[in-house]
Amino acid sequence: MRPLLVLLAAAALLAGCGADDPDADRPGGTLTVYAAASLIDVFERVEAAYRERHPDVDVDIGYLSSAGAATAISQGAPIDVFASADERQMQVVADAGLAEDPQVFAENVLTLAVPEGNPAGVTGLADLAREDLAVALCAPDAPCGAAAERLLAAAGVTARPDTYEEDARATLQKVELGEVDAALVYVTDAAARQQTVDAIEVPEAAAAANRYPISVLAGARDPAAAQAFVDLVLSAEGRELLRDAGFRTP
Amino acid sequence: MSLEASVGTRRGDLDLRVDVEVADGEVLALLGPNGAGKSTFVRVLAGLLPPDRGRVVVGGEVWDDGVTSRPAHRRALGMVFQDALLFPHLSVADNVAFGLRTRGARRGEARAAAAAWLTRVGLDGLGARRPAELSGGQAQRAALARALVGDPALLLLDEPLSALDARTRLTVRAELRRHLAAFRGSTVLVTHDPVDAMALADRVVVLEEGRVVQTGTPAEVARRPRTDYVARLVxxxxxxxxxxxxxxxxxxxxxxxxxxxxxxxxxxxxxxxxxxxxxxxxxxxxxxxxxxxxxxxxxxxxxxxxxxxxxxxxxxxxxxxxxxxxxxxxxxxxxxxxxxxxxxxxxx
Amino acid sequence: MTRPATRVPGPLLVPAALGVAFLVLPLLGLLVRTPWSQLAGQLAEPAVGQALRLSLVSATLATALSLVLGVPLAWVLARSRARGRSVLRALVTVPLVLPPVVGGVALFLVLGRQGIVGSWLDDAFGITIPFTTAAVVIAETFVAMPFLVISVEGALRAADSRFEDVAATLGAGRWTTFRRVTLPLVAPGIAAGAVLCWARALGEFGATITFAGNFPGTTQTMPLAVYLALQRDPDAAIVLSVVLLAVSLATLLLLRDRWLGRAGAA
Known part of the structure; x- marks a missing residue:
């Protein structure tokens, strides 16, 4: 076990006690999913569809940064399914021997988000290099940050960000508050906030898409229920929900 | 330099009405039981408590006229409290010099005056100490020096001896008597100890429940008390x-x-x-x-x-x-x- | 002044020991798991030095700002007879219960580019606060100042106000009295409050990352660096935490010795 914050370990320890509960072995028990924060809107609909089909399973989905989720899982958090926003964080879990068979279920591309009405007159990626603009990017360690780095490198733009936000949602929030003039966020997030945020399409983004893998985790308390969730996400119905939210599906 | 005070004020249950006059160089003792209003009265004289009505005139200067009240720090007075209340963060000398400094004296002048007064009250060489390093009697002497160093028109002594043990009280009382004899301004001494009043005062005012019940020389009051309280006291x-x-x-x-x-x-x-x-x-x-x-x-x-x-x-x-x-x-x-x-x- | 050592009553001993264990064990856990071999490498990282320096500077500035604003505020809370004082006190302590992230958003609404005051600053002077080191200091002050105010107010209430009367009879006006008597009397309380305030500012995370953002050298303080490192490399995060811990403990112990030394002479 790699060392981490004591709090996390303690939480894992406490939850681990629950795994010994005989009820947990009963089919149709509980299903706990950790999903990247950018999946919140679409996975709420997936969850509803899942409940319809498996009313006997108690589903619980936690949304957090992919990196945070990966760390918690590696530390032994009793999670059954992990849906990451990029393959790097899934690899962290796989390296710990916990991800059984990751499969990519969606791709997300970045877009330029500007406050409603685009007060700074942003037109494209090149504006991110303007010194007079306040610019937010995701931190390089977050999947959206890694994607942004790839995109900017491919476009040959040296951005001058004012802040590296911890995750995609925090980045979007800065645009919504009007505190930055532009930010690189997921198309899906921008679409979910159409009322407060304008999106400017970035043609170069398609090449720098990030891929969302999902996997049942080793030690899932109810492997059948967990696999059923993964199958639903990968099914035609699941793909349609993802596409509705702005994701691309393989 | 003389005091004329005619003060009326209410504080909770206390309805205080006191008229007194104190001539230059005179020591007036305000004698009375706890709660009689003695401390309230001197706080009014000090400007720490604005009276509801009345008049306080010191040396021809009006300090209170019932409408406006001159703030305490603009009154030429010195006050000694029961517990000495030397500033714990200042040296004894700086305590004594404090009033001179606030009234604009230069540091050197203030130091010299403070040192002279410390000698007068028998604390020669103790100026560098902290108040916590003084005995009760020494602290009260320093407090007296601090009150007198600015040569005030009015000296207020609020139970100055009552926190001292019996032996110390005896010696400090004798010294206080000497200093009061040399003081040219008016003095008001608050006490509930008749011995203090007898030993230190030229005149005694007995205060009970906010009213003056008897006035006279200490001998008169002792010989002919007009209330049970005074009689029991003497x-x-x-x-x-x-x-x-x-x-x-x-x-x-x-x-x-x-x-x-x-x-x-x-x-x-x-x-x-x-x-x-x-x-x-x-x-x-x-x-x-x-x-x-x-x-x-x-x-x-x-x-x-x-x-x-x-x-x-x-x-x-x-x-x-x-x-x-x-x-x-x-x-x-x-x-x-x-x-x-x-x-x-x-x-x- | 020293008191004879008092013996701890039995019923207090066990909870006290548990309390110590509860507070100290997590720190020990951190130390036990620290990959010490990485320490030198991390310390050599310019980014780490930058974050540490920024943390120390901004926490110190936040403490200074808290002193300038907080001590007078504490005086008003402790001494003024104005009505609505209890309401004022409740308002002042709001940042204590407010989640810091919410505090950060609230700061945006006032001092952000679109904020009530911030938009005016931007229009009139071209000053924008978010994403600057000033924003870090403001966020830390917002969260940490209540600790100072509460501790100084307590000291003022406990102080003997008769000393202020004495000062008045010695010709000291209110301001002189405050400066030369009240302040020195409550100095230990102010020092304790400043230490609490500094420590809270140093560890501040939520309001800072929200209002000031995260940019190395400008707004990335140690807690932010630790948090972001946690996502990438938990070992590095632990090393950074230990560095922050060591520096803050060393600073506090050094100051404490100095203050105690001075108090001992008093």
Whole structure:
């Protein structure tokens, strides 16, 4: 076990006690999913569809940064399914021997988000290099940050960000508050906030898409229920929900 | 430099109305029980408490006229509090120099004046100490120096000796007397200890429940107290009654034989050392002889002060030896005798 | 002044020991798991030095700002007879219960580019606060100042106000009295409050990352660096935490010794 914050370990320890509960072995028990924060809107609909089909399973989905989720899982958090926003964080879990068979279920591309009405007159990626603009990017360690780095490198733009936000949602929030003039966020997030945020399409983004893998985790308390969730996400119905939210599906 | 004050103010249950005048160089003692309003009155004089109405004039300058009240820091006064209250974060010398510095003196001048005053109050060489390193008596001397160094027009002493132990009180009282004699301004001394008043004051004002009940020289007040409180303080038994020739018919019923003629409402005052106690009825010429019961006894040096109740409430002093021999425990029945010539009588 | 050592009553001993364990064990856990071999490498990272320096500077500035604003505020809370004082006190302590992230958003609404005051600053002077080191200091002050105010107010209430009367009879006006008597009397309380405030500012995360953002050298303080490192490399995060811990403990112990030394002379 790699060392981490004591709090996390303690939480894992406490939850681990629950795994010994005989009820947990009963089919149709509980299903706990950790999903990247950018999946919140679409996975709420997936969850509803899942409940319809498996009313006997108690589903619980936690949304957090992919990196945070990966760390918690590696530390032994009793999670059954992990849906990451990029393959790097899934690899962290796989390296710990916990991800059984990751499969990519969606791709997300970045877009330029500007406050409603685009007060700074942003037109494209090149504006991110303007010194007079306040610019937010995701931190390089977050999947959206890694994607942004790839995109900017491919476009040959040296951005001058004012802040590296911890995750995609925090980045979007800065645009919504009007505190930055532009930010690189997921198309899906921008679409979910159409009322407060304008999106400017970035043609170069398609090449720098990030891929969302999902996997049942080793030690899932109810492997059948967990696999059923993964199958639903990968099914035609699941793909349609993802596409509705702005994701691309393989 | 003189004080004229006529002050009225309410503080909770207390309705304070006091008129006093204090001449230059005069020391006025404000004597009274706790809660009589003594401290409230000096706080008004100090400007720490604006009065509801009244007038305070010091040396011709109006400090309060009932409408406007000059703030404390603009009054030329010095004040000594019960607990010395030297600033704990300053050296003794800086404490003494404090008032000079706030009133604009240069550091060097203030230091020199403070050092001179420390010498005057017998604290030579202790200026560098912290107040916590002084004894109670030393701290109170420093507090006096701090109050006097600015040569104030009015000096206020609020129970300056009551926090000191008996021995220290004796010496500090004697020194205070010396400093007050040299002080040219007016002094108001608040105390509930008659000895302080007797020893230090030129004039005594007795304050009870916010009112002046008696004014006079210490000797007058001690000899002729007008209230129970003062009488008890000075140790006299104060017996109100009506004069009828060479006797006083007391309000409590008994009669007191006296040496001179008296008429109308009077006080008969009897000093404790004038009361003789007997276990059996004595023979002889004693005119006043009453059945009494001992209700309390307090040792006072070589004598024991006995509180008596019976036909006439009295206080009697007996020697410790007699006290033991006569078995004067509380509850003991005794005869008390007082010569007619020992009874002081004065008009009410 | 020293008191004779008092013996701890039995019923207090066990909970006290548990309390110590509860507070100290997590720190020990951190130390036990620290990959010490990485320490030198991490310390050599310019980014780490930058974050540490920024943390120390901004926490110190936040403490200074808290002193300038907080001590007078504490005086008003402790001494003024104005009505609505209890309401004022409740308002002042709001940042204590407010989640810091919410505090950060609230700061945006006032001092952000679109904020009530911030938009005016931008229009009139071209000053924008978010994403600057000033924003870090403001966020830390917002969260940490209540600790100072509460501790100084307590000290003022406990102080003997008769000393202020004495000062008045010695010709000191209110301001002189405050400066030369009240302040020195409550100095230990102010020092304790400043230490609490500094420590809270140093560890501040939520309001800072929200209002000031995260940019190395400008707004990335140690707690932010630790948090972001946690996502990438938990071992590095632990090393950074230990560095922050060591520096802050060393600073506090050094100051404490100095203050105690001075108090001992008093």
């Amino acid at each position: 140790g006299l038994s104060l017996l109100p009654g009506t004069g009828a020739g060479r006797s006083v018919r007391l309000d409590c019923g008994a009669a007191v034989a006296i040496a001179e003629e008296a008429a109308g409402p009077v006080f008969a005052a009897i000093r404790p050392e004038s009361v003789a106690l007997y276990t059996t009825r004595p023979d002889g010429s004693t005119r006043n002889l009453w059945r009494e019961r001992v209700v309390g006894a307090t040792p006072h040096g070589a004598t024991v002060r006995c509180e008596l109740d019976g036909e006439v409430p009295l206080v009697a002093d007996v020697t410790a030896t007699s006290f033991a021999e006569m078995g004067l425990v509380p509850g003991a029945e005794v005869w008390a005798g007082v010569k007619a010539s020992e009874v002081a009588v004065y008009a009410r």
